[in-house]
Amino acid sequence: MDPAAAGVEFIGTGADPTRSSTLPEEFLKRTFSLISSEKDRSSVSLVCKDWYNAERLSRRHVTIRNCYSVSPEMVAARFPAIRSVTLKGKPRFSDFNLVPDGWGADVQSWLNVFATAYPFLEELRLKRMAVTDESLEFIALNFDGFKALSLLSCDGFSTLGLEAIATHCKNLTELDIQENGIDDLGGDWLSYFPENLTSLEVLNFSTLTSEVSFDDLESLVSRCKSLRVLKVNQKINLHQLQKLLVLAPQLTELGTGTFMEELVSGSVNDLENTFSKCGNMHTLSGFWDATLLHLPVIYPVCGNLTFLNLSYANIGDVELEQILSRSKQLIRLWVVDTVGDKGLEAVGSHCQLLEELRVFPVDPFDQQIGVTESGLLAVSIGCPKLHYILYFCQRMTNAAVITVAQNCPDFTHFRLCIMSPHEPDYLTNEPMDEAFGAIVKTCTNLRRLSVSGLLTDLAFEYVGKYAKNLETLSVAFAGTSDMGMEYVMRGCPKLKRVEIRDCPFGDSALLSGLTQYESMRSLWMSDCNLTMNGCKKLAEEMGRLNVEVIKDKDDDVSLASKVYVYRTVAGPRKDAPHFVVTL
Amino acid sequence: MSVPLEHDYIGLSDGSSLERSSESSNISSDNETNNAVNLKATELSLGLPGFSKDSEENAAKFGPVTKNFMLGAKRGFSDVYVDGSSKWVLNGGSESDLGKGIDGVSEKNQISSPVLVKPDEEKKKGPVNEVGRALPSAKAQVVGWPPIRSFRKNTMATNLSKNGDVAECNLVSGGCLYVKVSLDGAPYLRKIDLKIYNNYAELSKALQKMFSCFTLGECTSNRNNGREGLSESNLKDLLHGSECVLTYEDKDGDWMLVGDVPWEMFIDSCKRLRIMKGSEAIGLAPTKVDGKLQ
Numbered sequence: 001m002d003p004a005a006a007g008v009e010f011i012g013t014g015a016d017p018t019r020s021s022t023l024p025e026e027f028l029k030r031t032f033s034l035i036s037s038e039k040d041r042s043s044v045s046l047v048c049k050d051w052y053n054a055e056r057l058s059r060r061h062v063t064i065r066n067c068y069s070v071s072p073e074m075v076a077a078r079f080p081a082i083r084s085v086t087l088k089g090k091p092r093f094s095d096f097n098l099v100p101d102g103w104g105a106d107v108q109s110w111l112n113v114f115a116t117a118y119p120f121l122e123e124l125r126l127k128r129m130a131v132t133d134e135s136l137e138f139i140a141l142n143f144d145g146f147k148a149l150s151l152l153s154c155d156g157f158s159t160l161g162l163e164a165i166a167t168h169c170k171n172l173t174e175l176d177i178q179e180n181g182i183d184d185l186g187g188d189w190l191s192y193f194p195e196n197l198t199s200l201e202v203l204n205f206s207t208l209t210s211e212v213s214f215d216d217l218e219s220l221v222s223r224c225k226s227l228r229v230l231k232v233n234q235k236i237n238l239h240q241l242q243k244l245l246v247l248a249p250q251l252t253e254l255g256t257g258t259f260m261e262e263l264v265s266g267s268v269n270d271l272e273n274t275f276s277k278c279g280n281m282h283t284l285s286g287f288w289d290a291t292l293l294h295l296p297v298i299y300p301v302c303g304n305l306t307f308l309n310l311s312y313a314n315i316g317d318v319e320l321e322q323i324l325s326r327s328k329q330l331i332r333l334w335v336v337d338t339v340g341d342k343g344l345e346a347v348g349s350h351c352q353l354l355e356e357l358r359v360f361p362v363d364p365f366d367q368q369i370g371v372t373e374s375g376l377l378a379v380s381i382g383c384p385k386l387h388y389i390l391y392f393c394q395r396m397t398n399a400a401v402i403t404v405a406q407n408c409p410d411f412t413h414f415r416l417c418i419m420s421p422h423e424p425d426y427l428t429n430e431p432m433d434e435a436f437g438a439i440v441k442t443c444t445n446l447r448r449l450s451v452s453g454l455l456t457d458l459a460f461e462y463v464g465k466y467a468k469n470l471e472t473l474s475v476a477f478a479g480t481s482d483m484g485m486e487y488v489m490r491g492c493p494k495l496k497r498v499e500i501r502d503c504p505f506g507d508s509a510l511l512s513g514l515t516q517y518e519s520m521r522s523l524w525m526s527d528c529n530l531t532m533n534g535c536k537k538l539a540e541e542m543g544r545l546n547v548e549v550i551k552d553k554d555d556d557v558s559l560a561s562k563v564y565v566y567r568t569v570a571g572p573r574k575d576a577p578h579f580v581v582t583l
Numbered sequence: 584m585s586v587p588l589e590h591d592y593i594g595l596s597d598g599s600s601l602e603r604s605s606e607s608s609n610i611s612s613d614n615e616t617n618n619a620v621n622l623k624a625t626e627l628s629l630g631l632p633g634f635s636k637d638s639e640e641n642a643a644k645f646g647p648v649t650k651n652f653m654l655g656a657k658r659g660f661s662d663v664y665v666d667g668s669s670k671w672v673l674n675g676g677s678e679s680d681l682g683k684g685i686d687g688v689s690e691k692n693q694i695s696s697p698v699l700v701k702p703d704e705e706k707k708k709g710p711v712n713e714v715g716r717a718l719p720s721a722k723a724q725v726v727g728w729p730p731i732r733s734f735r736k737n738t739m740a741t742n743l744s745k746n747g748d749v750a751e752c753n754l755v756s757g758g759c760l761y762v763k764v765s766l767d768g769a770p771y772l773r774k775i776d777l778k779i780y781n782n783y784a785e786l787s788k789a790l791q792k793m794f795s796c797f798t799l800g801e802c803t804s805n806r807n808n809g810r811e812g813l814s815e816s817n818l819k820d821l822l823h824g825s826e827c828v829l830t831y832e833d834k835d836g837d838w839m840l841v842g843d844v845p846w847e848m849f850i851d852s853c854k855r856l857r858i859m860k861g862s863e864a865i866g867l868a869p870t871k872v873d874g875k876l877q
Contacts, residue, residue: 096727153732179734207734262765262772262857289742292836311735314742318836336739362739364729392729419729476728501727 028054038063060084066521067129068546071570072110076117084123084148085114091524091564092474093499094128095153098526098562100550102577106130108138109575115142123148123174130154136161140168148174148202155181159189159208166192173226174202184210191216200224204231206255206286211235222247228280231255234288238263238297242271249277256286259294259313268297276300285309292319302326309334311360317342324350332356337370337392344375348382356388356413364392364419373400380407387445388413395426396453401435411443415450421477421502424454431455437462440470450474460484464491471496475503482509489513499524507534510563514538517545522566530560532583538565539583546572547583762831764856766794777850783842790829794858828859 032055035041045055059079063086064070075082089105091098107129114121121143131154139146146169151157159182165175166189190205190212200220205212212235221227221244228251230244236257245251263271271294275281281301290313305327310320311334320335320343330351335343337359347354357379359371373396380386386408396418405411416435424431432453440446440463447469451459455478463470464487471494479485485505488498489512498520506529517523517538532549539547550562572582760777773793780786829841833852841849841856 093727093730095732096730097733098727179732181733262767264767288738293832293838312738312742360731360735360739361729362742364731364736364739392731417729421725421728474730476730502725 022050025050025054025057029058033058033060036061057081061123062086064088066566066568067105067110068570068573069521069566069568072113072117074569076113080117082118083120084125085110085118085121086125086127087129088127089130090128091499091522092128092497093501093524093526098501100579103550103580104130104573104575104577106132106135106575108132108135111135111138111142119143120145122146123150125150125152126154127152128154130156131161132156133158133161133164137164137168140164145171147171147199148176150174150176150178151180152176152178153180158183159185159210162189163192166190167194170194170197171199172197173199175200176202176204177208178204179207182208184208186210188213190220193220195219195223198223198225201226202229203227204229204255206231206233208233209235214240218243218247225250227251229253231285232257234258234286237261238271238294239267242267242274245271245274245278249274250280251278252280253283253307254278254281254286255309256284256288258288259291260289261294263294268294271297272300279304281305283307283309285312287313287315289313290315290319292322295319295323298323299326303329305330307332311336311358314338314362316340317346321346321350328352330354332388334358334360336360336362338362339371341371341375341378344371345378345382348378348380351383353385354379354383355385357383357386358388358390359392360390361392361419370394373397376400376404377407380404384408385410387411390415390417390450392417392419394419395423396432396435397427398425398430398432398434398438399427401432402438405438405442409442410445411439412445413448414439414443414446415448415474416452417450418453421452422454423452431459433459433462437466440466444469446470448472451478452476453478455484456480457484457487460487464488467492469494473498475500477502479503479505482506482512485509486512489516495519496521498522500526500528502527504529507531507537510534510538511541514541517542517565518567520567522564524562524564526562528563530563532558532560535560535563536583544568548573548576549581549583551579551581553579760850762853762855764790764793764858766858767860769794775856777853782846783849786841787829790856790858829856830859831856 045052061084065088067089238261320339324346387410436459457480470492535547546568548564549560761774764773830838831853832855
């Protein structure tokens with residue numbers, strides 16, 4: 001639970017009047033400092049006032065999953081000894097352009113408080129936050145011992161900000177830049193790492209598009225002997241990769257650059273030899289433009305791989321088979337649907353230990369190529385330990401999913417995306433209700449569910465009835481009436497995050513979740529049938545929720561086309577832009 | 584039907600399909616093949632949309648949303664109104680009518696109110712989106728669907744147009760057949776149109792000329808001056824004489840020696856060429872002793 005929840009709940013319990021013996025605070029603090037699990041820490045903090053204090057004083061890491069659920073001042077007041085912060089901002093649908101620019105989640109207001117409260121801050125992990133170059137420079141200049149920066153799906157900064165980090169963070173161990181809306185102004189940033197910086201352990205710039213100075217990169221890799229994660233971008237070719245790997249055979253995770261390269265066969269052997277010296281390597285990614293011409297260079301490490309990310313390699317089943325037949329230890333696999341059902345059959349036959357599979361579409365808008373229900377079936381038969389699936393496909397059948405559920409009853413994350421909205425079972429033309437019904441009935445540990453295809457209220461009735469451990473639900477283009485959402489809101493006690501788009505759910509559905517919203521982190525509903533009146537009603541009834549409507553200038557004034565509801569102890573946002581109306 | 588009305592009908596905000604047409608023509612030539620389809624689809628023409636054969640074929644390729652509108656142009660029009668926000672809104676009860684009333688369109692494609700791409704939102708992440716294979720005006724993308732992050736979408740789009748270069752050209756019959764030619768050790772690759780040659784002889788001559796500035800110049804032997812109508816075996820002589828081996832990548836991704844199969848079969852399956860030199864050629868080609876083939 002994040003502090004917001006714990007804070008809200010604690011106010012209720014108050015001091016413990018019946019305590020007879022007290023353990024010294026120092027003893028408690030020492031003991032609690034060994035507890036890293038946040039869930040455990042939350043539980044511990046609820047026992048009594050002494051334990052609450054000992055916990056908060058000994059805590060080094062805090063995760064805030066919604067930056068508006070609590071204010072930075074509150075966090076700093078409760079936890080004075082924090083060294084590491086994970087902060088998440090915008091609703092997840094902002095990844096898909098559903099949240100307008102300038103919505104918020106600016107990290108600077110947090111940094112201002114941290115600069116005074118946590119001068120010894122070492123780690124900052126941001127997801128879906130708005131981060132400017134000034135903020136990055138602020139981090140670089142205000143936290144002397146700063147070590148680790150991770151930016152995932154953030155936007156608002158450029159490579160200039162990275163220059164600042166590289167220049168000033170003398171003890172940097174981690175720089176992890178992933179999938180951000182970044183202005184890549186050029187590759188000089190890497191050259192700003194000083195010659196005496198040798199502490200780097202993690203360097204990931206795989207999603208930056210411009211070239212970095214290879215000489216500087218080579219020098220950096222050479223002098224950072226503790227480097228264990230290196231993920232380069234597409235501009236690094238195989239020759240250069242070879243040079244880097246020779247310098248860093250200790251790498252545990254490698255993201256390659258481009259495989260499009262006319263390597264003469266001598267070099268191919270060299271590269272293969274170099275890989276064979278990488279005995280610790282368990283994770284591989286990158287593989288842009290990979291073909292069977294050069295993929296064999298990785299064969300020496302395949303036997304040790306536990307995570308293989310081929311999601312940027314448009315390879316077919318032949319290439320995949322070659323790799324997988326050598327990669328029997330794989331636990332996580334990400335591929336593109338160019339591998340086809342045949343490729344997935346190879347997955348089923350070689351990867352008995354597989355627990356997670358993600359299949360991305362090479363071309364989301366082309367209806368010809370891809371994977372179908374038979375690929376999914378093949379994987380479910382061959383991989384009994386599978387518990388996480390993300391599957392993009394053009395067509396699916398109820399029968400296949402029902403069988404998949406029976407084959408893999410341990411699913412914790414089931415994310416099926418049938419890419420055409422309202423697509424029914426392509427064999428029977430029926431809605432996909434029974435498919436998801438089977439999943440929720442059979443997979444009792446299901447925590448995350450994404451539904452798609454043609455769905456009636458029946459699918460949601462199943463979810464409400466059976467998905468008792470469900471925490472995250474994503475719904476799009478589904479349902480027939482308010483009842484659909486009501487089934488879910490009434491039936492699933494453990495919901496944390498619900499995101500709905502383009503469904504016929506109206507005010508009555510929104511209000512049916514009244515009792516749930518305070519125990520949930522957030523609810524997103526866009527392009528449903530909500531009205532301003534309905535939202536106002538919700539806001540009136542529930543004081544500790546922020547009910548925000550994102551107004552589109554073309555909207556009818558009475559309609560609420562984008563609604564974001566979340567629990568908070570910080571009151572309405574003080575930084576809301578003009579188009580965000582808090583009711 | 585007047586032109587502005589046609590725009591309204593397709594449901595885009597005023598002038599937006601025009602915007603896209605001009606964007607399409609500005610995109611680099613790499614995407615020309617893709618955008619040829621785009622331009623066709625966005626072509627302004629008098630007459631009711633959905634009546635021309637081409638637009639029907641295109642419509643068949645697109646998602647169900649557009650299908651209904653393109654094919655059902657005449658019938659569906661009264662069931663659809665576009666409100667000021669360029670959002671398609673269907674009258675509630677008419678969804679199934681829309682489905683039923685249109686020949687050849689399956690009834691299962693029911694639509695609630697999909698939000699069409701709004702130009703500013705679609706271009707949110709900057710110019711990179713223009714490279715994407717979106718056919719917005721005809722294909723009616725829904726914002727943020729399927730749920731794939733921008734970086735991945737943009738990367739895939741770039742990859743597709745890169746690979747599409749070779750793949751699509753190869754499929755064009757009677758047109759061009761550009762394949763890349765690499766020479767080991769050379770700093771850059773070349774591209775040639777296989778269609779302009781009739782046999783291996785012409786190909787080898789062209790390659791000689793092309794790479795004459797590199798060491799392939801060794802391959803130009805006096806033996807061949809003035810000789811015409813080189814056969815396939817002569818090509819092998821020519822190249823083997825200077826320890827060069829011409830190889831090609833076929834449809835299956837395998838690297839084969841050039842010259843084994845008839846010319847027609849060769850250009851049908853050749854995806855790229857590679858001139859290998861020296862030690863890499865060992866084991867691949869018959870060795871030469873004293874000027875004669877073993």
